[in-house]
Amino acid sequence: MxxxxxxxxxxxxxxxxxxxxxxxxxxxxxxxxxxxxxxxxSKVFKTIGVSRVWDPEKIIIxxxxxxxxxxxxxxxxxxxxxxxxxxxxIKNFYDINVGICHQVLPENGHVRPGEVLVGTDSHTTTQGAxxxxxxxxxxxEMAAVWATGxxxxxVPESIKIVTHGKFRDGVYAKDLILYIIGMLRADGADYKxxxxxxxAISEMSVSSRMVLCNLSMEMGAKSALxxxxxxxxxxxxSATSIPFEVIKADPDASYLQTIxxxxxxxxxxxxxxxxxxxxxxVSEVEGTPIHQAFLGSCTNGRLEDLEIGAKxxxxxxxxxxxxxxxxxxxxxxxxxxxxxxxxxxxxDAGAVILNPGCGPCLGAHQGLLAPGERCISSTNRNFKxxxxxxxxxxYLGSPATVIASAIAGKIVSPEGKV
Amino acid sequence: xxxxxxxxxxxxxxxxxxxxxGRYLNIFEPSEMAKHAMEDLDKEFxxxxxxxxxxxxxxxxxxxxxxxxxxxxxxxxxxxxVIAESFARIFYRxxxxxxxxxxxxxxxxxxxxxxxxxxxxxTTGQIFNKSQGxxxxxxxxxxxxxxxxxxxxxxxxxxxxIKK
Ligand code: SF4
Numbered sequence: 001m002x003x004x005x006x007x008x009x010x011x012x013x014x015x016x017x018x019x020x021x022x023x024x025x026x027x028x029x030x031x032x033x034x035x036x037x038x039x040x041x042s043k044v045f046k047t048i049g050v051s052r053v054w055d056p057e058k059i060i061i062x063x064x065x066x067x068x069x070x071x072x073x074x075x076x077x078x079x080x081x082x083x084x085x086x087x088x089x090i091k092n093f094y095d096i097n098v099g100i101c102h103q104v105l106p107e108n109g110h111v112r113p114g115e116v117l118v119g120t121d122s123h124t125t126t127q128g129a130x131x132x133x134x135x136x137x138x139x140x141e142m143a144a145v146w147a148t149g150x151x152x153x154x155v156p157e158s159i160k161i162v163t164h165g166k167f168r169d170g171v172y173a174k175d176l177i178l179y180i181i182g183m184l185r186a187d188g189a190d191y192k193x194x195x196x197x198x199x200a201i202s203e204m205s206v207s208s209r210m211v212l213c214n215l216s217m218e219m220g221a222k223s224a225l226x227x228x229x230x231x232x233x234x235x236x237x238s239a240t241s242i243p244f245e246v247i248k249a250d251p252d253a254s255y256l257q258t259i260x261x262x263x264x265x266x267x268x269x270x271x272x273x274x275x276x277x278x279x280x281x282v283s284e285v286e287g288t289p290i291h292q293a294f295l296g297s298c299t300n301g302r303l304e305d306l307e308i309g310a311k312x313x314x315x316x317x318x319x320x321x322x323x324x325x326x327x328x329x330x331x332x333x334x335x336x337x338x339x340x341x342x343x344x345x346x347x348d349a350g351a352v353i354l355n356p357g358c359g360p361c362l363g364a365h366q367g368l369l370a371p372g373e374r375c376i377s378s379t380n381r382n383f384k385x386x387x388x389x390x391x392x393x394x395y396l397g398s399p400a401t402v403i404a405s406a407i408a409g410k411i412v413s414p415e416g417k418v
Numbered sequence: 419x420x421x422x423x424x425x426x427x428x429x430x431x432x433x434x435x436x437x438x439x440g441r442y443l444n445i446f447e448p449s450e451m452a453k454h455a456m457e458d459l460d461k462e463f464x465x466x467x468x469x470x471x472x473x474x475x476x477x478x479x480x481x482x483x484x485x486x487x488x489x490x491x492x493x494x495x496x497x498x499x500v501i502a503e504s505f506a507r508i509f510y511r512x513x514x515x516x517x518x519x520x521x522x523x524x525x526x527x528x529x530x531x532x533x534x535x536x537x538x539x540x541t542t543g544q545i546f547n548k549s550q551g552x553x554x555x556x557x558x559x560x561x562x563x564x565x566x567x568x569x570x571x572x573x574x575x576x577x578x579x580i581k582k
Contacts (some may be wrong), residue, residue: 140571144515190504362443385436
């Protein structure tokens with residue numbers, strides 16, 4: 001019987017011929033990524049009793065969650081990691097001036113099709129956009145990977161999502177994945193692997209595919225995969241010369257469920273407070289006042305997202321009662337946005353630009369919300385208190401919905417404006 | 419492995435942000451983490467809980483981020499076991515790796531009230547609600563997961579195999 005992408009990739013990384021859902025495998029990941037929580041990983045690692053990490057080339061550490069450090073505690077944690085990186089000779093360390101881990105990984109050639117990547121961040125699933133089985137693990141488990149180079153994994157069942165038709169104007173990958181999460185619910189893909197197919201997925205940029213795989217975590221997915229094509233290979237091969245093997249699903253692979261989605265009906269979507277599966281059409285909540293708008297994050301802080309924002313903001317000012325925060329996902333994106341004039345457009349419109357990193361997305365610093373405030377955000381989580389006060393609200397939408405709303409001072413649909 | 423304590427009962431989809439808020443993620447000391455356990459969900463949790471107490475929840479406990487502080491803050495606060503209808507994948511792994519016992523028991527949230535006294539045995543899956551006089555059986559954990567839990571978590575488990 002045929003196998004899904006997840007089954008084939010995991011079997012290969014475990015050195016076995018084939019794998020089926022429920023199999024427990026010892027998997028040898030190709031890349032192990034951590035961010036500031038490398039501080040916790042290294043602390044646990046030191047208790048194991050091995051002196052050197054298994055492979056200093058395969059460990060990647062990227063500071064992004066609190067850059068630059070917002071407190072002395074964080075500063076001390078970051079310093080401890082810098083010292084560890086030097087002592088262990090870890091080659092791929094990215095300090096506070098590079099960007100968000102999920103963007104920095106592919107930009108620097110660390111994400112390759114057919115491989116397994118583990119990261120101490122739940123949105124590690126983002127890298128499935130490149131046909132890579134990428135999944136999140138905890139810090140203690142990562143410490144064990146650093147020591148042994150392996151971890152146990154249960155081979156997941158797979159869900160196949162097939163799109164039909166094309167997106168309407170003003171509707172994007174973000175709207176599609178929010179719609180799917182609303183349908184399957186927050187635990188609809190718990191322990192499962194998701195695969196995306198359809199004409200619109202093939203036509204989509206690599207950046208938009210990353211949006212789908214990033215947000216698949218919000219329905220619990222262990223991994224989310226897009227089969228590699230010419231666009232994937234162009235991207236990966238311009239970033240690395242390390243050889244890899246493209247792995248696709250067999251035509252007769254078996255799926256737990258196949259979901260067909262007709263894009264011609266799809267309109268802009270919004271995840272309303274306080275859960276990502278509380279999804280409504282933007283038109284249903286239109287007119288709700290907002291106090292802050294945020295364009296950025298590992299979900300929607302890439303060049304194409306900033307481009308949409310710049311198009312909508314050109315020659316305009318944001319609403320006087322709204323604060324607009326913009327964070328390019330990486331310094332590379334930042335530079336390109338400067339060259340294209342987007343950053344100037346943003347500043348002229350009254351936006352505040354912050355250092356590439358997570359910013360207010362996780363409520364640790366930079367632009368938090370007061371009780372009673374509401375934010376429209378291009379990020380991926382809106383749990384209670386996620387972006388500041390537990391009495392504030394976060395609504396999640398596409399970059400176009402975020403910027404159109406920042407101009408209007410209230411939630412509005414971007415349809416007819418882009 | 420037998421635990422006895424009062425139950426803190428919660429609903430579905432309890433996420434890691436309310437178990438351990440993101441603003442504290444720069445804390446790496448378990449005793450410090452314990453001071454913020456359940457902070458954004460149940461302000462009375464820390465005042466009421468005693469070592470050995472048990473969390474009972476509905477579906478998809480621990481969804482959201484991969485932060486293992488969500489499991490370690492509960493363990494450090496003295497929670498002995500978390501019983502839920504189902505768990506989010508990363509929380510499930512983190513709990514096992516940190517040696518925090520967990521039990522998957524569909525239907526459990528309907529039979530336990532906040533404050534009930536429970537007696538549970540993770541190795542066999544038996545749950546006895548002493549306050550209500552009812553009992554339930556959780557799914558059996560795979561043997562190698564039980565072994566990690568019995569060793570006290572992944573690190574002691576690994577240390578054991580390194581010494582061998
Ligand atoms: S931008 Fe937000 S979701 Fe993405 S890695 Fe940072 S904190 Fe996590």
